[in-house]
Amino acid sequence: MVDDENEADIASLKIDRDKKQSNKPRSKKWMVLVWVAVIAIVVVAYFLFKESITPARKVKVATATLITGSEAEASLVATGYVVAQRKAEVASKGTGRLVYLGFEEGDTVTVGEIIAILDNDDIKANLELAQAELVKAEADSLNAGRSYRRAKELFESGSIRETELESAETAYKLALAAVAGAAANVKAAEVALENTYIKAPFDGTILTKNADVGEIVAPFASSASSKGSVVTLADMNSLEVEADVAESNIHKVTVGQRCEIILDAYPDTRYPGYVKKIVPTADRARATVLTKVAFLQKDDCVLPEMSARVNFFVDDSATLKVKQRPVVAVPKEAITTRNGQKVVFKVENEYVTAVPVKTGRELGSMTEIISGIQQGERVVLSPPGKMVSGQKVEISY
Numbered sequence: 001m002v003d004d005e006n007e008a009d010i011a012s013l014k015i016d017r018d019k020k021q022s023n024k025p026r027s028k029k030w031m032v033l034v035w036v037a038v039i040a041i042v043v044v045a046y047f048l049f050k051e052s053i054t055p056a057r058k059v060k061v062a063t064a065t066l067i068t069g070s071e072a073e074a075s076l077v078a079t080g081y082v083v084a085q086r087k088a089e090v091a092s093k094g095t096g097r098l099v100y101l102g103f104e105e106g107d108t109v110t111v112g113e114i115i116a117i118l119d120n121d122d123i124k125a126n127l128e129l130a131q132a133e134l135v136k137a138e139a140d141s142l143n144a145g146r147s148y149r150r151a152k153e154l155f156e157s158g159s160i161r162e163t164e165l166e167s168a169e170t171a172y173k174l175a176l177a178a179v180a181g182a183a184a185n186v187k188a189a190e191v192a193l194e195n196t197y198i199k200a201p202f203d204g205t206i207l208t209k210n211a212d213v214g215e216i217v218a219p220f221a222s223s224a225s226s227k228g229s230v231v232t233l234a235d236m237n238s239l240e241v242e243a244d245v246a247e248s249n250i251h252k253v254t255v256g257q258r259c260e261i262i263l264d265a266y267p268d269t270r271y272p273g274y275v276k277k278i279v280p281t282a283d284r285a286r287a288t289v290l291t292k293v294a295f296l297q298k299d300d301c302v303l304p305e306m307s308a309r310v311n312f313f314v315d316d317s318a319t320l321k322v323k324q325r326p327v328v329a330v331p332k333e334a335i336t337t338r339n340g341q342k343v344v345f346k347v348e349n350e351y352v353t354a355v356p357v358k359t360g361r362e363l364g365s366m367t368e369i370i371s372g373i374q375q376g377e378r379v380v381l382s383p384p385g386k387m388v389s390g391q392k393v394e395i396s397y
Contacts, residue, residue: 056394060381061347064330064373067363074260074311076252077363078291080243082263082306085292086202086235089210091228092118094195095218098211103231105209109200116230118217120196127189134182141175148172198230207304208232234304239295240276243310244288249362253278253312259293260311263302272296273310329366334379335359344373345380345387347395352380354389 096118103115151168154160211217211227218228241261245253253275261271276294283290293310295302334344335357342359345352357372373379380393 056350056392057384057387058396059347059352059383059393060396061378062331062334062381064328064369064375064377064379065366066326066375067329067366067368073313074361074363075314076245076249076312076361077366078243078245078249078310078312079365080241080291080293080308080310082239082302082304082308083242084234084236084304085238085240086204087207087238087304088201088204088233089229090115090198090201090231090233091219092116092195092198092217092230093219094118094192095216096120096196098213098215098217098227098230101209101211101213101230103206103209105206107206109204109206109233111200111202113200114197115200115206116198116211116217118196118198120193123189123193123196127186127193130182130185130189134179134186137175137178137182141172141179144168144172144175200233202233202235204233204235206231207234236304239298239302239304241273241293241295241308241310243291243293243308244283244286245291246362247282247287247289250278250289250291253291258313260313261293261295262309262311264307264309266301269301271298271302275312327360327363328369328373328375329363330369330373330379331365331381332362332367333382335367336383344369345383345389346373347378347380347393350392350394352383352387352389352391352393354387 098116099119100117101115103109109115148168148171151160151165155162155165209231211230215227217230255275255278257275259273259275261273263269263271273293273295275291277292279290279292281290282288291310330344335342336345337343338354341356343354343356346355355372358370360368360370362368380387
């Protein structure tokens with residue numbers, strides 16, 4: 001009986017291979033479908049939210065402006081600075097301590113006027129010593145001259161020998177040489193004293209004061225504690241604008257050409273001028289030619305080192321006949337090249353679009369836009385080389 005029960009238990013432990021297991025998955029296809037669905041959702045979400053998750057590139061922008069008036073009439077516009085053609089760093093030929101400074105910045109001086117004085121008590125003493133030695137040398141030469149004349153008379157009468165006459169003559173000439181040497185010492189002392197007086201080399205205006213009373217002044221500022229010059233002096237009547245004209249535009253400039261000068265400090269004031277000189281050399285690094293423009297009229301507002309803009313005009317008669325229409329212009333740094341074509345990147349709703357443009361004249365720091373951009377539209381300054389249409393940007397101020 002027991003054996004029958006054990007056999008029944010063992011039989012129950014056998015695996016029925018014909019019976020399908022209820023807990024085994026029917027297929028793995030549903031797992032593949034799940035992953036495909038997840039990937040599809042991610043891709044769709046990326047394209048849907050791409051605009052919101054893409055980081056914006058920070059850029060600086062400018063607005064296309066409408067240029068009218070003389071800027072529009074000009075055949076060329078260049079920028080430069082007001083420079084005094086007659087300017088000097090007034091210094092001393094001697095070395096010493098500054099004891100007097102009679103002028104401040106903005107004061108005017110005339111040629112030969114004493115601007116400053118160095119300590120010269122020792123030089124004055126040397127001058128007095130040299131003058132005293134000159135008096136002594138003159139007295140010695142007077143005595144030697146008298147002895148020489150007496151020796152000549154005695155020699156002619158036969159009272160002395162020729163050697164004695166020659167000795168008297170030699171003593172007299174040595175005395176004359178001593179007088180000349182003493183006079184030269186006096187002159188040297190006078191020059192040394194004169195070098196302690198710093199005088200204006202020409203009529204002008206004091207621009208800067210480079211030293212103060214009590215400081216050491218040296219001709220070449222050999223020491224870190226010494227000053228090389230006392231003041232900077234400029235002739236305000238020699239002010240001109242030195243403008244850099246691009247090599248590609250220098251053919252538009254001629255000597256005597258009519259110009260208009262506009263100072264950045266006073267943009268509403270126009271100063272008439274003309275091309276005085278075109279320097280016959282180019283700047284290799286900047287590819288520009290220096291052009292000097294003289295003022296026909298100017299006032300006290302024109303100061304050295306002011307930045308200025310120069311409008312170069314064509315012939316007067318031609319200007320009277322044809323008036324230039326207002327033109328749209330953008331900064332030069334907004335224009336770039338893509339696939340051999342000039343473009344600007346226009347900003348619209350935080351995104352940029354590459355717009356092909358046709359450019360015209362260079363108007364100082366601006367470039368005329370003939371077509372492609374309208375007045376008031378914003379453009380990217382110095383666009384990166386990898387910038388493309390549709391890129392999101394953030395305006396940096």
